[in-house]
Amino acid sequence: xxxxxxxGGVHPPGRKQLSADQPxxxxxxxxxLYIPLQQHAGxxxxxxxxxxxxxxxxxxxxxxxxxxxxxxxxxxxxxVVAIGESTAPHVSGLPLPAILLDPDGEDRWMEQxxxxxxxxxxxxxxxxxxxxxxxxxxxxxxxPAAVKLSKAxxxxxxxxxxxxxxxxxxxxxxxxxxxxxxxxxxxxxAIMLHALQAPRAVIAIEDNKPEAIQAMRAACxxxxxxxxxxxxxxxxxxxxKQLIQILTGLETPAGGRGTDTGVLVHNVGTAYAVQRxxxxxxxxxxxxxxxxxxxxxxxxxLEVPIGALAADLLAHCGGVSDDLARVLMGGPMMxxxxxxxxTPVIKGTNGILALTAAELGPEPQPAPCVRCGRCVEVCPMxxxxxxxxxxxRRDDWAGTLALGLNDCMACGSCAYACPSQVPLxxxxxxxxxxxxxxxxxxxxxxxxxxLMEQRQARxxxxxxxxxxxxxxxxxxxxRGNTAAREVR
Amino acid sequence: MNLNLPAAPHxxxxxxxxxxxxxxxxxxxxxxLYGVFLFGWPAFNLLAVTLLTGLLSEALCLGLAGRAVHPxxxxxxxxxxxxxxxxxxPPWAPWWIGVIGGGFAVVxxxxxxxGIGQNLFNPAMLARVMLLVSFPVEMTTWLEPxxxxxxxxxxxxxxxxxTFGHFPIxxxxxxxxxxxxxxxxxxxxxxxxxxxxxxxxxxxxxLGWTSGSLGETSALLILLGGLWLLWRRAITWPIPVAMLGAxxxxxxxxxxxxxxxxxxxxxxxxxxxVMLGAFFIATDPVTSPLSRLGQGVFxxxxxxxxxxxxxxxxxxEGVAFAVVLMNAATPLIDHYIHPRIYxxxxxxxxxxxxxxxxxxxxxxx
Numbered sequence: 001x002x003x004x005x006x007x008g009g010v011h012p013p014g015r016k017q018l019s020a021d022q023p024x025x026x027x028x029x030x031x032x033l034y035i036p037l038q039q040h041a042g043x044x045x046x047x048x049x050x051x052x053x054x055x056x057x058x059x060x061x062x063x064x065x066x067x068x069x070x071x072x073x074x075x076x077x078x079x080v081v082a083i084g085e086s087t088a089p090h091v092s093g094l095p096l097p098a099i100l101l102d103p104d105g106e107d108r109w110m111e112q113x114x115x116x117x118x119x120x121x122x123x124x125x126x127x128x129x130x131x132x133x134x135x136x137x138x139x140x141x142x143x144p145a146a147v148k149l150s151k152a153x154x155x156x157x158x159x160x161x162x163x164x165x166x167x168x169x170x171x172x173x174x175x176x177x178x179x180x181x182x183x184x185x186x187x188x189x190a191i192m193l194h195a196l197q198a199p200r201a202v203i204a205i206e207d208n209k210p211e212a213i214q215a216m217r218a219a220c221x222x223x224x225x226x227x228x229x230x231x232x233x234x235x236x237x238x239x240x241k242q243l244i245q246i247l248t249g250l251e252t253p254a255g256g257r258g259t260d261t262g263v264l265v266h267n268v269g270t271a272y273a274v275q276r277x278x279x280x281x282x283x284x285x286x287x288x289x290x291x292x293x294x295x296x297x298x299x300x301x302l303e304v305p306i307g308a309l310a311a312d313l314l315a316h317c318g319g320v321s322d323d324l325a326r327v328l329m330g331g332p333m334m335x336x337x338x339x340x341x342x343t344p345v346i347k348g349t350n351g352i353l354a355l356t357a358a359e360l361g362p363e364p365q366p367a368p369c370v371r372c373g374r375c376v377e378v379c380p381m382x383x384x385x386x387x388x389x390x391x392x393r394r395d396d397w398a399g400t401l402a403l404g405l406n407d408c409m410a411c412g413s414c415a416y417a418c419p420s421q422v423p424l425x426x427x428x429x430x431x432x433x434x435x436x437x438x439x440x441x442x443x444x445x446x447x448x449x450x451l452m453e454q455r456q457a458r459x460x461x462x463x464x465x466x467x468x469x470x471x472x473x474x475x476x477x478x479r480g481n482t483a484a485r486e487v488r
Numbered sequence: 489m490n491l492n493l494p495a496a497p498h499x500x501x502x503x504x505x506x507x508x509x510x511x512x513x514x515x516x517x518x519x520x521l522y523g524v525f526l527f528g529w530p531a532f533n534l535l536a537v538t539l540l541t542g543l544l545s546e547a548l549c550l551g552l553a554g555r556a557v558h559p560x561x562x563x564x565x566x567x568x569x570x571x572x573x574x575x576x577x578p579p580w581a582p583w584w585i586g587v588i589g590g591g592f593a594v595v596x597x598x599x600x601x602x603g604i605g606q607n608l609f610n611p612a613m614l615a616r617v618m619l620l621v622s623f624p625v626e627m628t629t630w631l632e633p634x635x636x637x638x639x640x641x642x643x644x645x646x647x648x649x650x651t652f653g654h655f656p657i658x659x660x661x662x663x664x665x666x667x668x669x670x671x672x673x674x675x676x677x678x679x680x681x682x683x684x685x686x687x688x689x690x691x692x693x694x695l696g697w698t699s700g701s702l703g704e705t706s707a708l709l710i711l712l713g714g715l716w717l718l719w720r721r722a723i724t725w726p727i728p729v730a731m732l733g734a735x736x737x738x739x740x741x742x743x744x745x746x747x748x749x750x751x752x753x754x755x756x757x758x759x760x761x762v763m764l765g766a767f768f769i770a771t772d773p774v775t776s777p778l779s780r781l782g783q784g785v786f787x788x789x790x791x792x793x794x795x796x797x798x799x800x801x802x803x804x805e806g807v808a809f810a811v812v813l814m815n816a817a818t819p820l821i822d823h824y825i826h827p828r829i830y831x832x833x834x835x836x837x838x839x840x841x842x843x844x845x846x847x848x849x850x851x852x853x
Binding site: 010091169245251252253256326336337367372376379382384412419 | 493495496499501502503508565604605724774776778779783822829831832838839840841
């Protein structure tokens with residue numbers, strides 16, 4: 001398969017050696033799990049358990065609400081303490097509705113039969129089972145996997161791309177998963193191919209992970225449908241849009257889906273979760289998380305129940321040193337800085353990084369932009385970040401949009417490369433916030449106007465109805481009326 | 489916990505404006521030292537005066553604007569402006585040329601527009617154009633190389649007298665530049681075959697053993713510095729390649745048409761300010777376009793203008809005019825020439841959905 005090139009990109013130091021040689025270990029069960037209801041694109045899940053209820057491991061806790069939502073399952077057996085709140089895995093650290101579960105330590109699975117052979121099932125039934133297992137994109141997109149699969153099958157997608165690029169620095173969870181559970185990933189890919197009714201899958205891995213490439217090649221064996229590809233290491237190769245471009249030379253149309261190019265991209269972690277769900281009937285209740293950074297005593301790759309707190313993970317890795325400067329959920333390029341360690345791991349969390357000031361580098365000292373054009377050079381989307389930022393400075397939202405704000409995927413390459421250290425992503429986030437605010441205000445005005453119009457229409461209707469009723473009454477008693485008039 | 493939570497990315501490539509400027513200064517060091525060696529103490533004096541004026545003007549402007557003086561002086565941008573201006577001056581020009589030029593470059597060329605990053609024109613070239621138009625005699629008085637340690641080299645005291653004393657330089661010491669000589673002779677309708685012999689040893693112009701601006705004589709040293717900047721990624725290739733390419737193409741074309749009237753491409757590329765302009769002046773980030781394609785257009789425009797001015801214009805050399813003119817076109821270029829956005833056509837419309845069928849697989853499902 002001939003590889004294509006994508007525009008721009010950067011080469012941040014990988015720093016993967018900190019944790020790459022640490023085999024996956026289970027995180028001991030924490031005392032309490034905080035399972036946010038909103039862990040996916042679409043509407044939050046609807047709890048079906050009540051405080052005080054005992055649940056078994058894998059039991060359904062909350063149902064999906066709406067077409068692009070996903071159900072939640074109990075990561076361990078125990079007691080539902082409350083439908084309460086947890087800290088959002090977001091820089092705001094705002095409270096988020098969550099199910100609080102105290103594991104009883106037995107880790108007892110719910111009773112269930114072994115599922116039927118997925119390859120003998122109808123493709124739609126496979127997708128339904130994937131959806132029921134609560135599987136969402138594990139690469140961080142958090143989009144329900146079943147919805148993606150069904151839509152892609154209907155669109156006639158012919159190529160499944162299993163994304164093992166893992167281009168974010170530090171993060172090694174996919175690397176370890178591929179090294180240690182390659183057969184399961186390949187089996188998961190085969191199940192997805194069946195659900196997709198597509199002939200071929202490629203497993204795309206950056207060439208800084210030779211062990212993973214080797215393991216995946218061995219696992220694919222002689223399956224002619226599977227091909228393992230070694231890609232040059234460059235950020236953001238693991239972005240679905242850029243990966244599709246590398247594999248096919250095609251671009252996802254602006255505002256469209258990857259499947260418009262005939263390719264469906266799924267993360268290796270998603271393929272693994274699909275295998276577990278369809279072969280063993282296990283819903284998605286845990287994931288691999290890399291705990292790394294120079295402030296962590298013992299960087300590790302942990303298999304973590306969903307809902308464990310960042311604090312639990314860091315404590316298990318020997319705690320953090322005094323020179324801790326920032327904790328991130330995700331990698332340094334796109335990760336969220338956490339305001340609190342009481343933030344739970346969700347289905348899309350690939351890493352918890354505790355970084356020292358030395359790793360972060362000197363405090364950014366934004367200098368005046370000298371229009372060097374580095375940001376334009378490295379933007380994988382072909383945007384002009386400097387020009388966009390200039391519009392944002394002037395609160396020119398229309399101008400910012402016209403230059404392609406909605407095409408920006410916030411990969412951070414521009415800000416990484418900027419010699420003046422202009423916080424470009426901060427500008428774009430600010431613009432997005434302002435535009436969302438504007439949209440909300442417009443929606444509010446619109447709905448008020450609609451309500452007013454409806455009220456007006458109702459008043460007119462009622463008036464007319466009254467008039468008609470009066471006319472009918474008149475018509476019903478014509479004599480009395482006439483008589484009254486005659487008297488007058 | 490630390491509540492200072494900046495937006496992603498939480499990593500940085502580590503380059504800074506400061507480092508970029510110093511890299512360019514370092515790349516200029518060979519040709520600067522060579523120029524001082526070639527033209528002696530007066531050249532050193534001129535360089536010092538220009539730099540000093542630039543620094544003082546910068547400090548003054550920053551002070552007036554109420555901005556921090558120290559970090560801005562340290563970023564090297566004003567030193568670069570001063571060095572580039574000095575390198576483009578006649579080496580024995582009087583002190584006040586350096587003072588007026590350095591002050592004009594920094595005050596009018598840079599701070600009137602709002603300081604670093606805001607200026608429309610390359611400050612050094614703007615000052616050079618101003619000096620050329622205002623002081624044509626001082627700005628076109630050239631001399632043959634008088635290298636340090638040679639008998640003709642002026643002593644320190646003589647150097648002071650030349651720079652700070654009485655202009656003009658004695659007639660016997662001066663000599664035209666190759667381009668100047670060429671222009672005079674061509675105006676008299678002499679064929680190149682008669683003009684060049686004796687005046688144009690190609691190797692000498694390449695090495696820079698010839699009369700010319702303080703730091704523009706050695707095309708070779710400038711080229712080496714420029715290539716190092718490219719390798720270090722302090723500049724990008726489109727501007728130098730397009731500029732030199734345009735000069736090369738036009739010179740070859742007209743030389744091919746009439747070799748007695750139009751000088752060849754080698755002469756054009758190795759003499760005057762073309763090399764310095766292509767690698768060090770036109771590549772000024774602030775005043776050149778943002779996109780690769782825009783930079784190519786900009787560079788080609790510079791090259792074409794240089795050739796046009798040299799061949800048909802009123803001045804023997806046109807790099808400063810060419811760069812300043814193209815600087816004025818930069819906002820226009822940036823307005824019209826954008827990279828193509830991923831998933832969109834050149835016109836900005838979303839690309840059509842396109843499902844590529846696997847070869848040999850027909851879909852009947």
